[in-house]
Amino acid sequence: MEDKIFEIVSKVMGIPMSNVNIDSSPDTIEEWDSLKHINLMMALEEEFDMQFSPEEISDMLNMKLILLTLNKSLQEGS
Amino acid sequence: MDKLSFSNVIAKNKEKNTKLIGPECRIRILSNIMSFQLNEFLEFTLREKGINTEVTSGNYDNILQDSFECVETSVVVVFWEMANIIDGFHYKACLMDKELRVDLVEKTKKEISQVLNNLTEVRQVFFNSFSSLVFDCYRLDKTLLTEIAVELNKHLKECASSNTLIVDIDKLFAIVSISKSVDFRYYYISKLLYKIEFYREYAKYIVPKILSIWGLTKKALIFDCDKTLWKGTIGEDGMEGIDMSSRSATGVVFAEIQHLALELKNMGVILGLCSKNNEEDINRVFSHADMKLRESDFAFKRVNWHNKVANIVEMANELNIDISSIVFVDDSDFEINLVKKELPQVMTIQVPKQLSEYPQVLRSIFPMFTASSRSMEDVNRSSMYHEEKRRKESKAPFNDLGQYLSSLKLKMKIMNDDLTTVPRLAQLTQKTNQFNLTTKRFTEPEIERYIKGSSEKVFCFNLSDNFGDYGITGLCIIVNCERDDLKCLINTFLMSCRVIGRNVEFVFMDYIIKHLLNSGIKQLNAKYVATVNNRQVENFYEKFGFIQVSSDTKHKTYELDLHKYKWSGTDYVEVENGR
Numbered sequence: 286m287e288d289k290i291f292e293i294v295s296k297v298m299g300i301p302m303s304n305v306n307i308d309s310s311p312d313t314i315e316e317w318d319s320l321k322h323i324n325l326m327m328a329l330e331e332e333f334d335m336q337f338s339p340e341e342i343s344d345m346l347n348m349k350l351i352l353l354t355l356n357k358s359l360q361e362g363s
Numbered sequence: 364m365d366k367l368s369f370s371n372v373i374a375k376n377k378e379k380n381t382k383l384i385g386p387e388c389r390i391r392i393l394s395n396i397m398s399f400q401l402n403e404f405l406e407f408t409l410r411e412k413g414i415n416t417e418v419t420s421g422n423y424d425n426i427l428q429d430s431f432e433c434v435e436t437s438v439v440v441v442f443w444e445m446a447n448i449i450d451g452f453h454y455k456a457c458l459m460d461k462e463l464r465v466d467l468v469e470k471t472k473k474e475i476s477q478v479l480n481n482l483t484e485v486r487q488v489f490f491n492s493f494s495s496l497v498f499d500c501y502r503l504d505k506t507l508l509t510e511i512a513v514e515l516n517k518h519l520k521e522c523a524s525s526n527t528l529i530v531d532i533d534k535l536f537a538i539v540s541i542s543k544s545v546d547f548r549y550y551y552i553s554k555l556l557y558k559i560e561f562y563r564e565y566a567k568y569i570v571p572k573i574l575s576i577w578g579l580t581k582k583a584l585i586f587d588c589d590k591t592l593w594k595g596t597i598g599e600d601g602m603e604g605i606d607m608s609s610r611s612a613t614g615v616v617f618a619e620i621q622h623l624a625l626e627l628k629n630m631g632v633i634l635g636l637c638s639k640n641n642e643e644d645i646n647r648v649f650s651h652a653d654m655k656l657r658e659s660d661f662a663f664k665r666v667n668w669h670n671k672v673a674n675i676v677e678m679a680n681e682l683n684i685d686i687s688s689i690v691f692v693d694d695s696d697f698e699i700n701l702v703k704k705e706l707p708q709v710m711t712i713q714v715p716k717q718l719s720e721y722p723q724v725l726r727s728i729f730p731m732f733t734a735s736s737r738s739m740e741d742v743n744r745s746s747m748y749h750e751e752k753r754r755k756e757s758k759a760p761f762n763d764l765g766q767y768l769s770s771l772k773l774k775m776k777i778m779n780d781d782l783t784t785v786p787r788l789a790q791l792t793q794k795t796n797q798f799n800l801t802t803k804r805f806t807e808p809e810i811e812r813y814i815k816g817s818s819e820k821v822f823c824f825n826l827s828d829n830f831g832d833y834g835i836t837g838l839c840i841i842v843n844c845e846r847d848d849l850k851c852l853i854n855t856f857l858m859s860c861r862v863i864g865r866n867v868e869f870v871f872m873d874y875i876i877k878h879l880l881n882s883g884i885k886q887l888n889a890k891y892v893a894t895v896n897n898r899q900v901e902n903f904y905e906k907f908g909f910i911q912v913s914s915d916t917k918h919k920t921y922e923l924d925l926h927k928y929k930w931s932g933t934d935y936v937e938v939e940n941g942r
Contacts, residue, residue: 296374297370299374299377316895318796318894318895320896323397323552323553323555327549328368331369331370331559332370342549343552
């Protein structure tokens with residue numbers, strides 16, 4: 286799943302996969318602005334067929350938090 | 364057709380961008396909500412058709428202001444949502460003072476006139492109809508919101524000239540469904556009303572019209588015969604065995620298909636036949652009592668046992684039409700896949716396994732043919748009528764942007780070192796990306812320190828007009844105010860995107876400069892720090908007479924002798940001192 290998320294981040298931000306890693310965040314990826322962040326959230330919701338809460342949407346501002354939130358939501362969903 | 368996921372649309376869109384040449388299609392989206400997902404879908408859908416497209420968005424809620432600057436644009440799309448005519452209009456309208464509401468609707472009508480007037484030179488305008496459907500779809504009675512939408516739409520129709528297509532947004536809701544179109548989570552977070560599914564369909568919906576402007580309309584529709592125009596196989600089932608009767612449950616679908624094909628033919632679409640059969644068998648079918656289509660309805664026929672790809676290419680050559688203007692309909696996996704593989708420019712339609720869906724599939728591609736084939740006479744007649752009407756009516760309500768802005772009766776309350784504003788100011792520094800000169804982020808204690816500090820000054824403003832309050836939407840922090848050399852520095856200057864496009868930054872700066880002059884300050888220094896988002900303010904300080912003293916790729920520094928400040932002279936904003 287980690288790879289899948291890295292891939293989505295790279296596509297949405299328009300940067301190579303090699304620039305995305307577990308420590309990525311708006312601080313390490315210049316393209317990750319507020320608009321791209323919303324695109325990322327929508328892309329993840331579509332890909333994993335789930336809905337984040339408004340708080341999660343504003344908080345998921347680094348790769349670790351994204352993984353954590355997705356894992357949590359997927360477990361709750363199953 | 365399989366849907367591409369949003370992230371794949373973004374990725375493929377980027378890929379295609381580098382490959383396209385040819386005349387550029389510049390599309391600008393003017394919107395009073397956030398709608399930037401549409402850019403990706405529209406760009407991708409058009410680039411995929413080989414059109415060198417670039418889609419950009421105007422500023423948030425700046426439809427009127429941006430419409431003054433669309434001269435070089437090929438296509439403009441207008442999203443003017445009732446819900447955000449003023450913040451929360453969809454729930455406030457009902458309880459609003461009636462007089463105020465009438466004023467607001469009148470103001471909106473004037474703005475619509477102005478926008479359409481400004482856009483007359485644009486080749487194609489798509490203007491969404493006003494809709495209350497999302498908010499009153501459960502209501503049996505006619506709601507006030509519906510009445511307002513009807514009134515605005517009537518006005519819109521009256522003002523629209525021939526370059527403007529009013530997009531019936533309710534049809535989009537019908538196609539996508541309201542629950543898949545709208546997501547209030549994102550609306551409350553950042554004024555994004557629509558979901559990606561809606562934008563995907565929206566792009567699909569308007570693209571045929573843009574393609575027709577680019578000369579890419581479909582012109583010919585080629586049918587296979589057996590199981591495509593009738594039920595059964597003539598070679599095996601014979602005349603009695605095939606069925607396209609409107610009185611039989613299985614034949615009726617084909618009767619409907621034949622009627623639709625004829626309708627298309629009457630609209631100017633060329634019909635063709637391409638079938639692996641004995642020619643005499645097919646000729647016999649045309650004498651069948653239930654056949655709606657006649658042999659003469661088909662401009663060309665290829666009934667033989669040759670490869671269908673070769674047949675299609677031959678027909679295109681014979682008619683001298685581009686291969687990409689052909690749509691091919693067949694029931695067979697083999698034939699469809701072969702054409703897809705060998706002639707990817709040809710649009711293919713496979714007869715659905717569920718036959719009952721077949722007519723609707725054919726209806727869904729009507730716009731590919733008809734977007735431009737409406738008789739030119741019709742177009743001219745209606746446009747002449749509208750031009751005439753427009754000439755009779757008074758022209759644009761406003762001569763220029765200044766006149767419009769002065770009609771807004773803006774009121775600005777400026778506060779200076781006000782501790783009650785701390786939470787909002789910290790939030791503004793955290794959230795503002797576009798109109799932000801240095802993009803410094805501050806916490807509440809940090810803002811508080813600035814406010815309490817004796818050598819720092821924190822100015823902010825609250826903006827309102829007759830119809831509502833935008834809240835605290837601008838901030839300026841000045842530091843080094845107590846230095847002996849009387850030189851201070853703008854540490855932060857920002858404005859929320861809610862109030863961009865109203866020239867209030869000039870009024871704010873005038874006020875600040877006056878204040879600094881009164882405190883005996885001689886020089887004001889400033890910085891612009893570039894980010895991905897704040898390009899729109901890269902030349903901000905130049906407008907006030909600041910002199911650039913140094914620059915590199917990401918920074919520009921400025922100095923201003925306060926006595927050389929360029930006063931804006933903006934006189935249409937009423938300024939009030941807070942505290």
